Amino acid sequence: MKALAKNREVLLAVIVAAIVLAVGIRAPVFLTGASLVNVITDTCFLFMLTLAQMAIILTRGIDLSLAANLALTGMAVALVSRAMPGVPLGLIILLAIVIGAALGSVNGALVAFVGIPPIVVTLGTLAIFRGLIFLLAGGEWLTSKDMSEAFLSFPHANLLGVPSLIWIAGLVIAAYWILYRQTQFGRGLYAIGGNPTAARYCGINIPRQQFIVYTIAGAVAGLCGYLWVARYGIAFVDNAQGYELTIIAACVIGGVSIAGGIGTVSGALLGALFLGVIVNALPVINVSPFWQMLISGFVILAAVIVNARSERPIGKLILASARKLERKA
Template structure:
């Protein structure tokens, strides 16, 4: 009796079997749907309107997405821990108006100092959110809804009817949104650096990986010795820092800042993170996906405007994308839980 020789793992048969598994892993990427949707949207719009991808058109797309990308990166950290921060628009507004105030009241102030002050103010406001959530043990949705109005009220009281315009800032500061490197606006390059740093933190550090564990099951995370309160506080603090950075860049990007700056922006930021594959229930997602979600949502607005589609449909499409992302995430969670139960039953 003879037996068929066993092939070593490095043979062609093993290589062929590895291909479907790699393809399956690619198809399971949470960022894949938003990437495909973005490519399809840009392709269709360019066919209808060839000027959409002109050099100036691409620059405008990147500039429109930059602020939301930075905010979505910070929001992803918070949502992954099974929380949410609705105050980021108000934080941005306070910092943006504060930036204009600094340039007017302190002539000649170095731009680097303005960035540091803006990020420190954002850190303070983010720390307040983090402390209230972790110490008071009140849901973040309630806390940040309250601070949204508090921070907005402070900005209204501070700004009143005052507005600062592009002429009130140094030319070098305004140039951050004008000058480009290899076709990328400088503020967009700052956003890319932010995304890379946060992505490395989430994937390459223990503290970053702890955020996923907390979002998946906070009680289990505590049992494993993870300092849940400290990690959640740092997530809110970092989110505040990035909102402060976005506020300074907002003052560079737009012609005026005032009491209403940033109003309603928090909804777009949460939508970008969710559409980008960050699970609203916590525990999964990536900052790269959140950035892609921000780029998709801002591109939708630009594309539908270029196609002369009514603004109502723009908002309706964003709503459909949010619902689709939540439903898909829920279906994936149910399937994963079912496979886990089947696996455990077989092992028994």
């Protein structure tokens, strides 16, 4: 089964590479280093948020409020920056993480400690967060002229020739990789999604883990909130509208099972990369960006059909013995 999961990821990687090459043949400019770096940079938000969402989906949850959290936190730090242009950047980033985490912890508390189904909780907080943006800014749009130079320039800055956004996404990816692969907490997430009763018997504190996972996801959304507003130079109510579904789509394409307990970091990243490549490739080959939604719809459906096939249980006792007999014959 492990091999099959790996095959899936290899297949996805091959498809992504094939798309990149095919687009490159039509429009060689797409294959230049700068263009590819731009694709990656653009996809950084999706990388980070997909991994955050994956942790939640692993525990049989879902977070529909990540994009709203991103927009709300982005607006909050933009307002702070306008009111106090002198606030150091480090503090702004810290503030974004804290606000995001606080918003995420509301979801976490309602899911973990009250026991409301995650889809209901985050449907509610999605509406609340969007409403709060309006309340906070009084319906105003904040544009780059409302933000300080330092605030705006950070995502565009380069370190060792690599955009800071990629560095940050790299750190978040590394942290999530360690969490998923190298900690008992992360392995416990798979256990919770795979078999909650058994996980409890193993001494895993499920509510605590759920709470932490939603809170961390919120922190990541908050961080992305600042970066998003700074990169695109705009904060308004409908920022990143509908992005929550793109995040879930990336998870599904990457092989994360919506039923919980199944999913890998590499798969999720490939799922995000796939969508990122599509978004960036369409304009290059002069296809209207309006096609993007249609294509991702098709891909989500294809991916979920493929996932369902590989997740089928492999048969019962008698099947195993029948297979043994076949082999003997």
